[in-house]
Amino acid sequence: MTTAPLLPALTARVRATAHARTPACRSCGAATLADRPDGTVVRHGDVVAKAHAPDTDPGALAHRLALAARLPGILLPPLAPAPADLYGRLVTCWPYGTPVDPEDPDAAPWEAAGALLARLHRTPAPAALPLMRGPARTAAALARLRETAPHHPGTAPVLRAWTALPAWARGAAPMPETSTPCHGDFHLGQLVRHPAPDGPWLLIDVDDLGRGVPSWDLARPAAWYACGMLTSDEWTRFLAAYRAAGGPAVPPDGDPWPALDVPARALTAQTAARALAKAVAAGRPLDDVERALIDACARMASVAARVPGS
Structure with missing residues (x-):
């Protein structure tokens, strides 16, 4: 505050x-x-x-x-x-720009989001641009969970899923790719129409912007889709728009998951950690979405991550 x-x-x-x-x-x-x-x-x-x-x-x-x-x-x-x-x-x-209306999910601009991320990823990254802060933010969320809810039954599966990730996805080693400009914390709340109220969609919030692995920017929608929080139609619209705009994070066709699996697992663990920490701080039981995230972490720990070339 x-x-x-x-x-x-x-x-x-x-x-x-x-x-x-x-x-x-x-x-x-x-x-x-x-x-x-x-x-x-x-x-x-x-x-x-x-x-x-x-x-x-x-x-x-x-x-x-x-x-x-x-x-x-x-x-x-x-x-x-x-x-x-x-x-x-x-x-x-x-x-000021007009944000996405959370009360009208059918109007969510998935196509615009995919195209904007692809255009960002295709832009040459200035050498002075810092590294993208996505993995560091994820590490901070897991550290907070350890501090605030060490004994909650949901903490153990989240930590197991987290520790099974490659070191770079936990912010513990250099990222394998640092030549692409990435948003670093993409979700629908990072889009506004400008000029307001109905100009074109643009990305906002530069706090985590930087050079890094472009698949990280697709990871939150991918995680939502894998956890059942995003419909197949929404995910397909987003991914198709990204591919149509020449986005380099995934192959232009075929299976995108070898490129997305590790970042999507990291964002699932991050989202679960934040949700669990907030629930514990508020002294309330987990809701259905929060339980679904923890269940996804439990499943992740038992299945090896896919990587490009596997």
Whole structure:
């Protein structure tokens, strides 16, 4: 959560930026869109300001912002080339975009998502771009699970599935491929329409953007599909759009799973770890989706992962 002076300062920053862009702005106030330890997001008018996590590296964030500015048809471009500092937190400002409606799953833009990721993956990666942070985020989720729920019966199968993964997927060894720009934390919440309300879809959130294994960006939808949380039609639409746009993470036809299996297992373990930790923190029993994720981890530990060439 934000410290006491940060939120008013962030609100003042987003209001000033919005009024500078649109002097006739009639927005009557700022709305807090998110307030988590890893980021606080405030909107005023057509501008969004984000205070990044306290441990964000300023040089790495600057390189990520530079890539977003270079790819305006793929990533939402920032409003300024460098972050500001507010009470020791790095702050960036962005144009507001209309997010995916979680209440209308039939309208989820799976085709747009697949095409955008393919275009990102086909872009040459600048040498200065940091590494993609996906495996590190997964490792952090498992570390938190060990701390918060070491004795919960669901923890053991999640940890078994996790420890069976190759070291690179656990953030414990270099990634086998680091020449491709990757989003690093793709899910439908990372898409907005800009200009709002019905412009083209763009990817947002550069915090994990970097060079890495492109199949990681397909891993969360793949994991959802494997766990029964995404329909065959939705998965097929997403994968077909990615392939049609020349995405390099999977072969252009045939079985995609040798390329996807390890990242999908990692994202299943990460999602299960986060869900279990939240349930324990809230003192509530697991719901059906959370139990399905833990069951998937139990199955994963008993079946060897597939890898390209196997």
